[in-house]
Amino acid sequence: MSALDNPLARKLGAFVALSGDEMAILDQLYGRRKIFAPGRDLIHEGQIKRSAYILASGWVCSYKLLPNGTRQIVDFQIPGDFLGLRSVLFRTSDHNIEPVTSIEASEVLAKDLLDAFSTAPRLAAAVLWAASRDEAMVVEHLVNIGRRDAKQRLSHFILELGARLKLVGLGSNAGYDCPLTQYMLADALGLSAIHVNRVLRELREDGLVTFRQGAVTFDNYEGLVAYADFDRHYLDDDGPLMR
Amino acid sequence: MSALDNPLARKLGAFVALSGDEMAILDQLYGRRKIFAPGRDLIHEGQIKRSAYILASGWVCSYKLLPNGTRQIVDFQIPGDFLGLRSVLFRTSDHNIEPVTSIEASEVLAKDLLDAFSTAPRLAAAVLWAASRDEAMVVEHLVNIGRRDAKQRLSHFILELGARLKLVGLGSNAGYDCPLTQYMLADALGLSAIHVNRVLRELREDGLVTFRQGAVTFDNYEGLVAYADFDRHYLDDDGPLMR
DNA sequence: CGTCGGGTTGATAACTTTCAAATTTCGTGG
DNA sequence: CCACGAAATTTGAAAGTTATCAACCCGACG
Numbered sequence: 001m002s003a004l005d006n007p008l009a010r011k012l013g014a015f016v017a018l019s020g021d022e023m024a025i026l027d028q029l030y031g032r033r034k035i036f037a038p039g040r041d042l043i044h045e046g047q048i049k050r051s052a053y054i055l056a057s058g059w060v061c062s063y064k065l066l067p068n069g070t071r072q073i074v075d076f077q078i079p080g081d082f083l084g085l086r087s088v089l090f091r092t093s094d095h096n097i098e099p100v101t102s103i104e105a106s107e108v109l110a111k112d113l114l115d116a117f118s119t120a121p122r123l124a125a126a127v128l129w130a131a132s133r134d135e136a137m138v139v140e141h142l143v144n145i146g147r148r149d150a151k152q153r154l155s156h157f158i159l160e161l162g163a164r165l166k167l168v169g170l171g172s173n174a175g176y177d178c179p180l181t182q183y184m185l186a187d188a189l190g191l192s193a194i195h196v197n198r199v200l201r202e203l204r205e206d207g208l209v210t211f212r213q214g215a216v217t218f219d220n221y222e223g224l225v226a227y228a229d230f231d232r233h234y235l236d237d238d239g240p241l242m243r
Numbered sequence: 244m245s246a247l248d249n250p251l252a253r254k255l256g257a258f259v260a261l262s263g264d265e266m267a268i269l270d271q272l273y274g275r276r277k278i279f280a281p282g283r284d285l286i287h288e289g290q291i292k293r294s295a296y297i298l299a300s301g302w303v304c305s306y307k308l309l310p311n312g313t314r315q316i317v318d319f320q321i322p323g324d325f326l327g328l329r330s331v332l333f334r335t336s337d338h339n340i341e342p343v344t345s346i347e348a349s350e351v352l353a354k355d356l357l358d359a360f361s362t363a364p365r366l367a368a369a370v371l372w373a374a375s376r377d378e379a380m381v382v383e384h385l386v387n388i389g390r391r392d393a394k395q396r397l398s399h400f401i402l403e404l405g406a407r408l409k410l411v412g413l414g415s416n417a418g419y420d421c422p423l424t425q426y427m428l429a430d431a432l433g434l435s436a437i438h439v440n441r442v443l444r445e446l447r448e449d450g451l452v453t454f455r456q457g458a459v460t461f462d463n464y465e466g467l468v469a470y471a472d473f474d475r476h477y478l479d480d481d482g483p484l485m486r
Numbered sequence: 487c488g489t490c491g492g493g494t495t496g497a498t499a500a501c502t503t504t505c506a507a508a509t510t511t512c513g514t515g516g
Numbered sequence: 517c518c519a520c521g522a523a524a525t526t527t528g529a530a531a532g533t534t535a536t537c538a539a540c541c542c543g544a545c546g
Contacts, residue, residue, distance in 0.1 A: 064382070064383075064386050066386065066390055066391070066472065067472045068390075068391075068472070070390045071390070072385065072386040072389040072390045074382050074385060074386070086375050086378055086379075094379050094382070094476065094477045094479070095382065132329050135329055135378050135381070136329075136337050138378070138381055138382060138385060139307070139317050139337070139338065139381060140307075141385060142315065142317060142381060142384060142385045142388065143307050143309065143315040143317070145385065145388050145389050145433065146315040146388050146432075146433030147309055147311075147313045147314070147315045147433060148309070148311075149533075149534095150533080150534070181491085181492065181493090182492075182493070183491095183492080189389070190388065190389030190390060191534075191535090192534070192535050192536075193492090193493090194494085194495090194534090194535075194536080194537095195533090195534055195535070197493065197494060197495085198494090198495085198534095201494085201495095229309065229310045229311070233289075233337065234337045236337070392501075392502095393501080393502075424523085424524060424525090425524070425525065425526095426523095426524080434502075434503090435502070435503055435504075436524090436525090437502090437503075437504080437505095437525095437526085437527090438501090438502055438503070440524095440525060440526060440527085441502095441526085441527085443525095444526080444527095455525095456511080
């Protein structure tokens with residue numbers, strides 16, 4: 001496997017310049033891959049087992065269900081992302097993780113990760129960077145929901161996903177494939193699916209983005225960035241910091 | 244200093260049972276205390292310097308400013324909390340941190356923390372636990388803003404703060420002192436200050452909580468918990484896991 | 487061919503914001 | 517200890533945003 005088809009390596013490469021050895025270790029972590037079908041929880045709230053996964057292909061979402069019957073999607077994970085890394089330390093998982101599409105993921109035992117870190121210490125820094133970045137994304141998500149209206153919110157969300165996908169080689173400033181339904185967008189953005197639909201239409205009519213049939217097309221990338229106040233700085237991926 | 248007046252020790256004590264030696268190390272970390280006045284940023288967005296603090300007394304908030312002139316408060320920090328722990332790893336801080344009241348905080352250099360960890364490895368687990376818990380709180384905050392209406396949102400927020408303060412010995416199920424203004428509540432909860440005011444009145448009239456003159460009084464704690472769907476599980480503080 | 491999950495649209499209702507203004511609280515200096 | 521001004525709280529009315537309800541359309545699929 002080369003760096004090009006190892007999304008985790010691509011992503012971490014945005015933070016540390018990886019050596020051949022380090023790359024090889026990352027490839028090993030991808031060893032025990034399993035396939036999971038959409039809809040069935042990988043990890044559910046209250047679960048005791050403490051394991052994490054690295055996503056190799058497909059999309060996943062992590063969410064919480066509320067007693068009032070609604071749900072809030074906290075984040076989507078794309079290839080190269082960790083699943084449940086945080087919950088390794090907690091007594092129980094505090095949220096659910098469910099595949100959106102059919103996925104391939106490798107289970108990572110805490111021990112394997114620690115071994116990798118002692119062999120290649122710079123990987124530890126890189127993984128911590130990834131965890132910090134995940135948290136920064138949750139924070140930005142919070143800001144998005146708390147202080148932007150529906151149209152800006154959707155724009156910002158679509159741009160963030162685009163930037164993340166581009167980093168792992170799955171998209172460009174022209175657009176990307178996206179398996180999310182309008183219901184999922186709604187649950188992620190704190191809106192109703194119906195309103196999501198309307199707002200997507202507006203964005204399309206404004207000539208900014210087209211979100212249709214599983215594909216996002218940027219009709220006016222710069223315009224959308226300006227409209228959404230999208231500042232990708234929080235993604236902290238301007239190229240390797242540690243060489 | 245005994246565990247009782249070291250809020251960090253009290254908090255970590257909810258996760259690991261601390262030995263005398265470990266307690267002593269935590270007391271040392273509180274060594275270099277400084278006083279900071281309210282309103283002046285401790286850490287501001289884009290700042291390069293990578294240092295963290297432990298809060299000894301007073302309240303702090305971390306927030307992001309948006310180009311549209313609004314702000315979103317991501318979280319409040321109370322005694323025993325870390326400030327800017329996450330941003331130590333990032334190139335630049337991605338948010339601002341500002342004292343709400345006059346505070347006392349100790350600067351913690353990455354090195355000191357690492358030294359402490361090698362002397363008392365269980366502290367490392369405890370600090371990571373604290374970091375995971377912080378992230379869990381941000382996630383719950385996201386859920387709160389995304390899927391609860393203003394009244395539940397405020398209720399939930401007030402309860403979470405209460406639980407956190409109780410953990411460090413600054414409150415009880417009867418109530419707690421709270422220096423936050425209605426404007427701050429609004430910026431934290433994605434509401435307008437005016438609406439916050441109305442909703443606080445409703446909660447008071449419902450006989451659930453009274454938020455007034457810097458003090459929160461629970462008029463009906465259980466009733467409020469039920470109304471807000473407050474499940475403190477995500478705070479993961481049911482008593483020491485590691486002994 | 488009928489069903490089902492998504493997507494789309496219109497009408498109405500609910501919740502929240504914004505604007506304007508009055509009232510209270512609080513810190514500070516006299 | 518009181519007066520004063522700034523900050524915080526409170527209230528009303530009008531406007532705006534988003535949710536809810538009710539249909540209808542469409543392509544995939546068994």
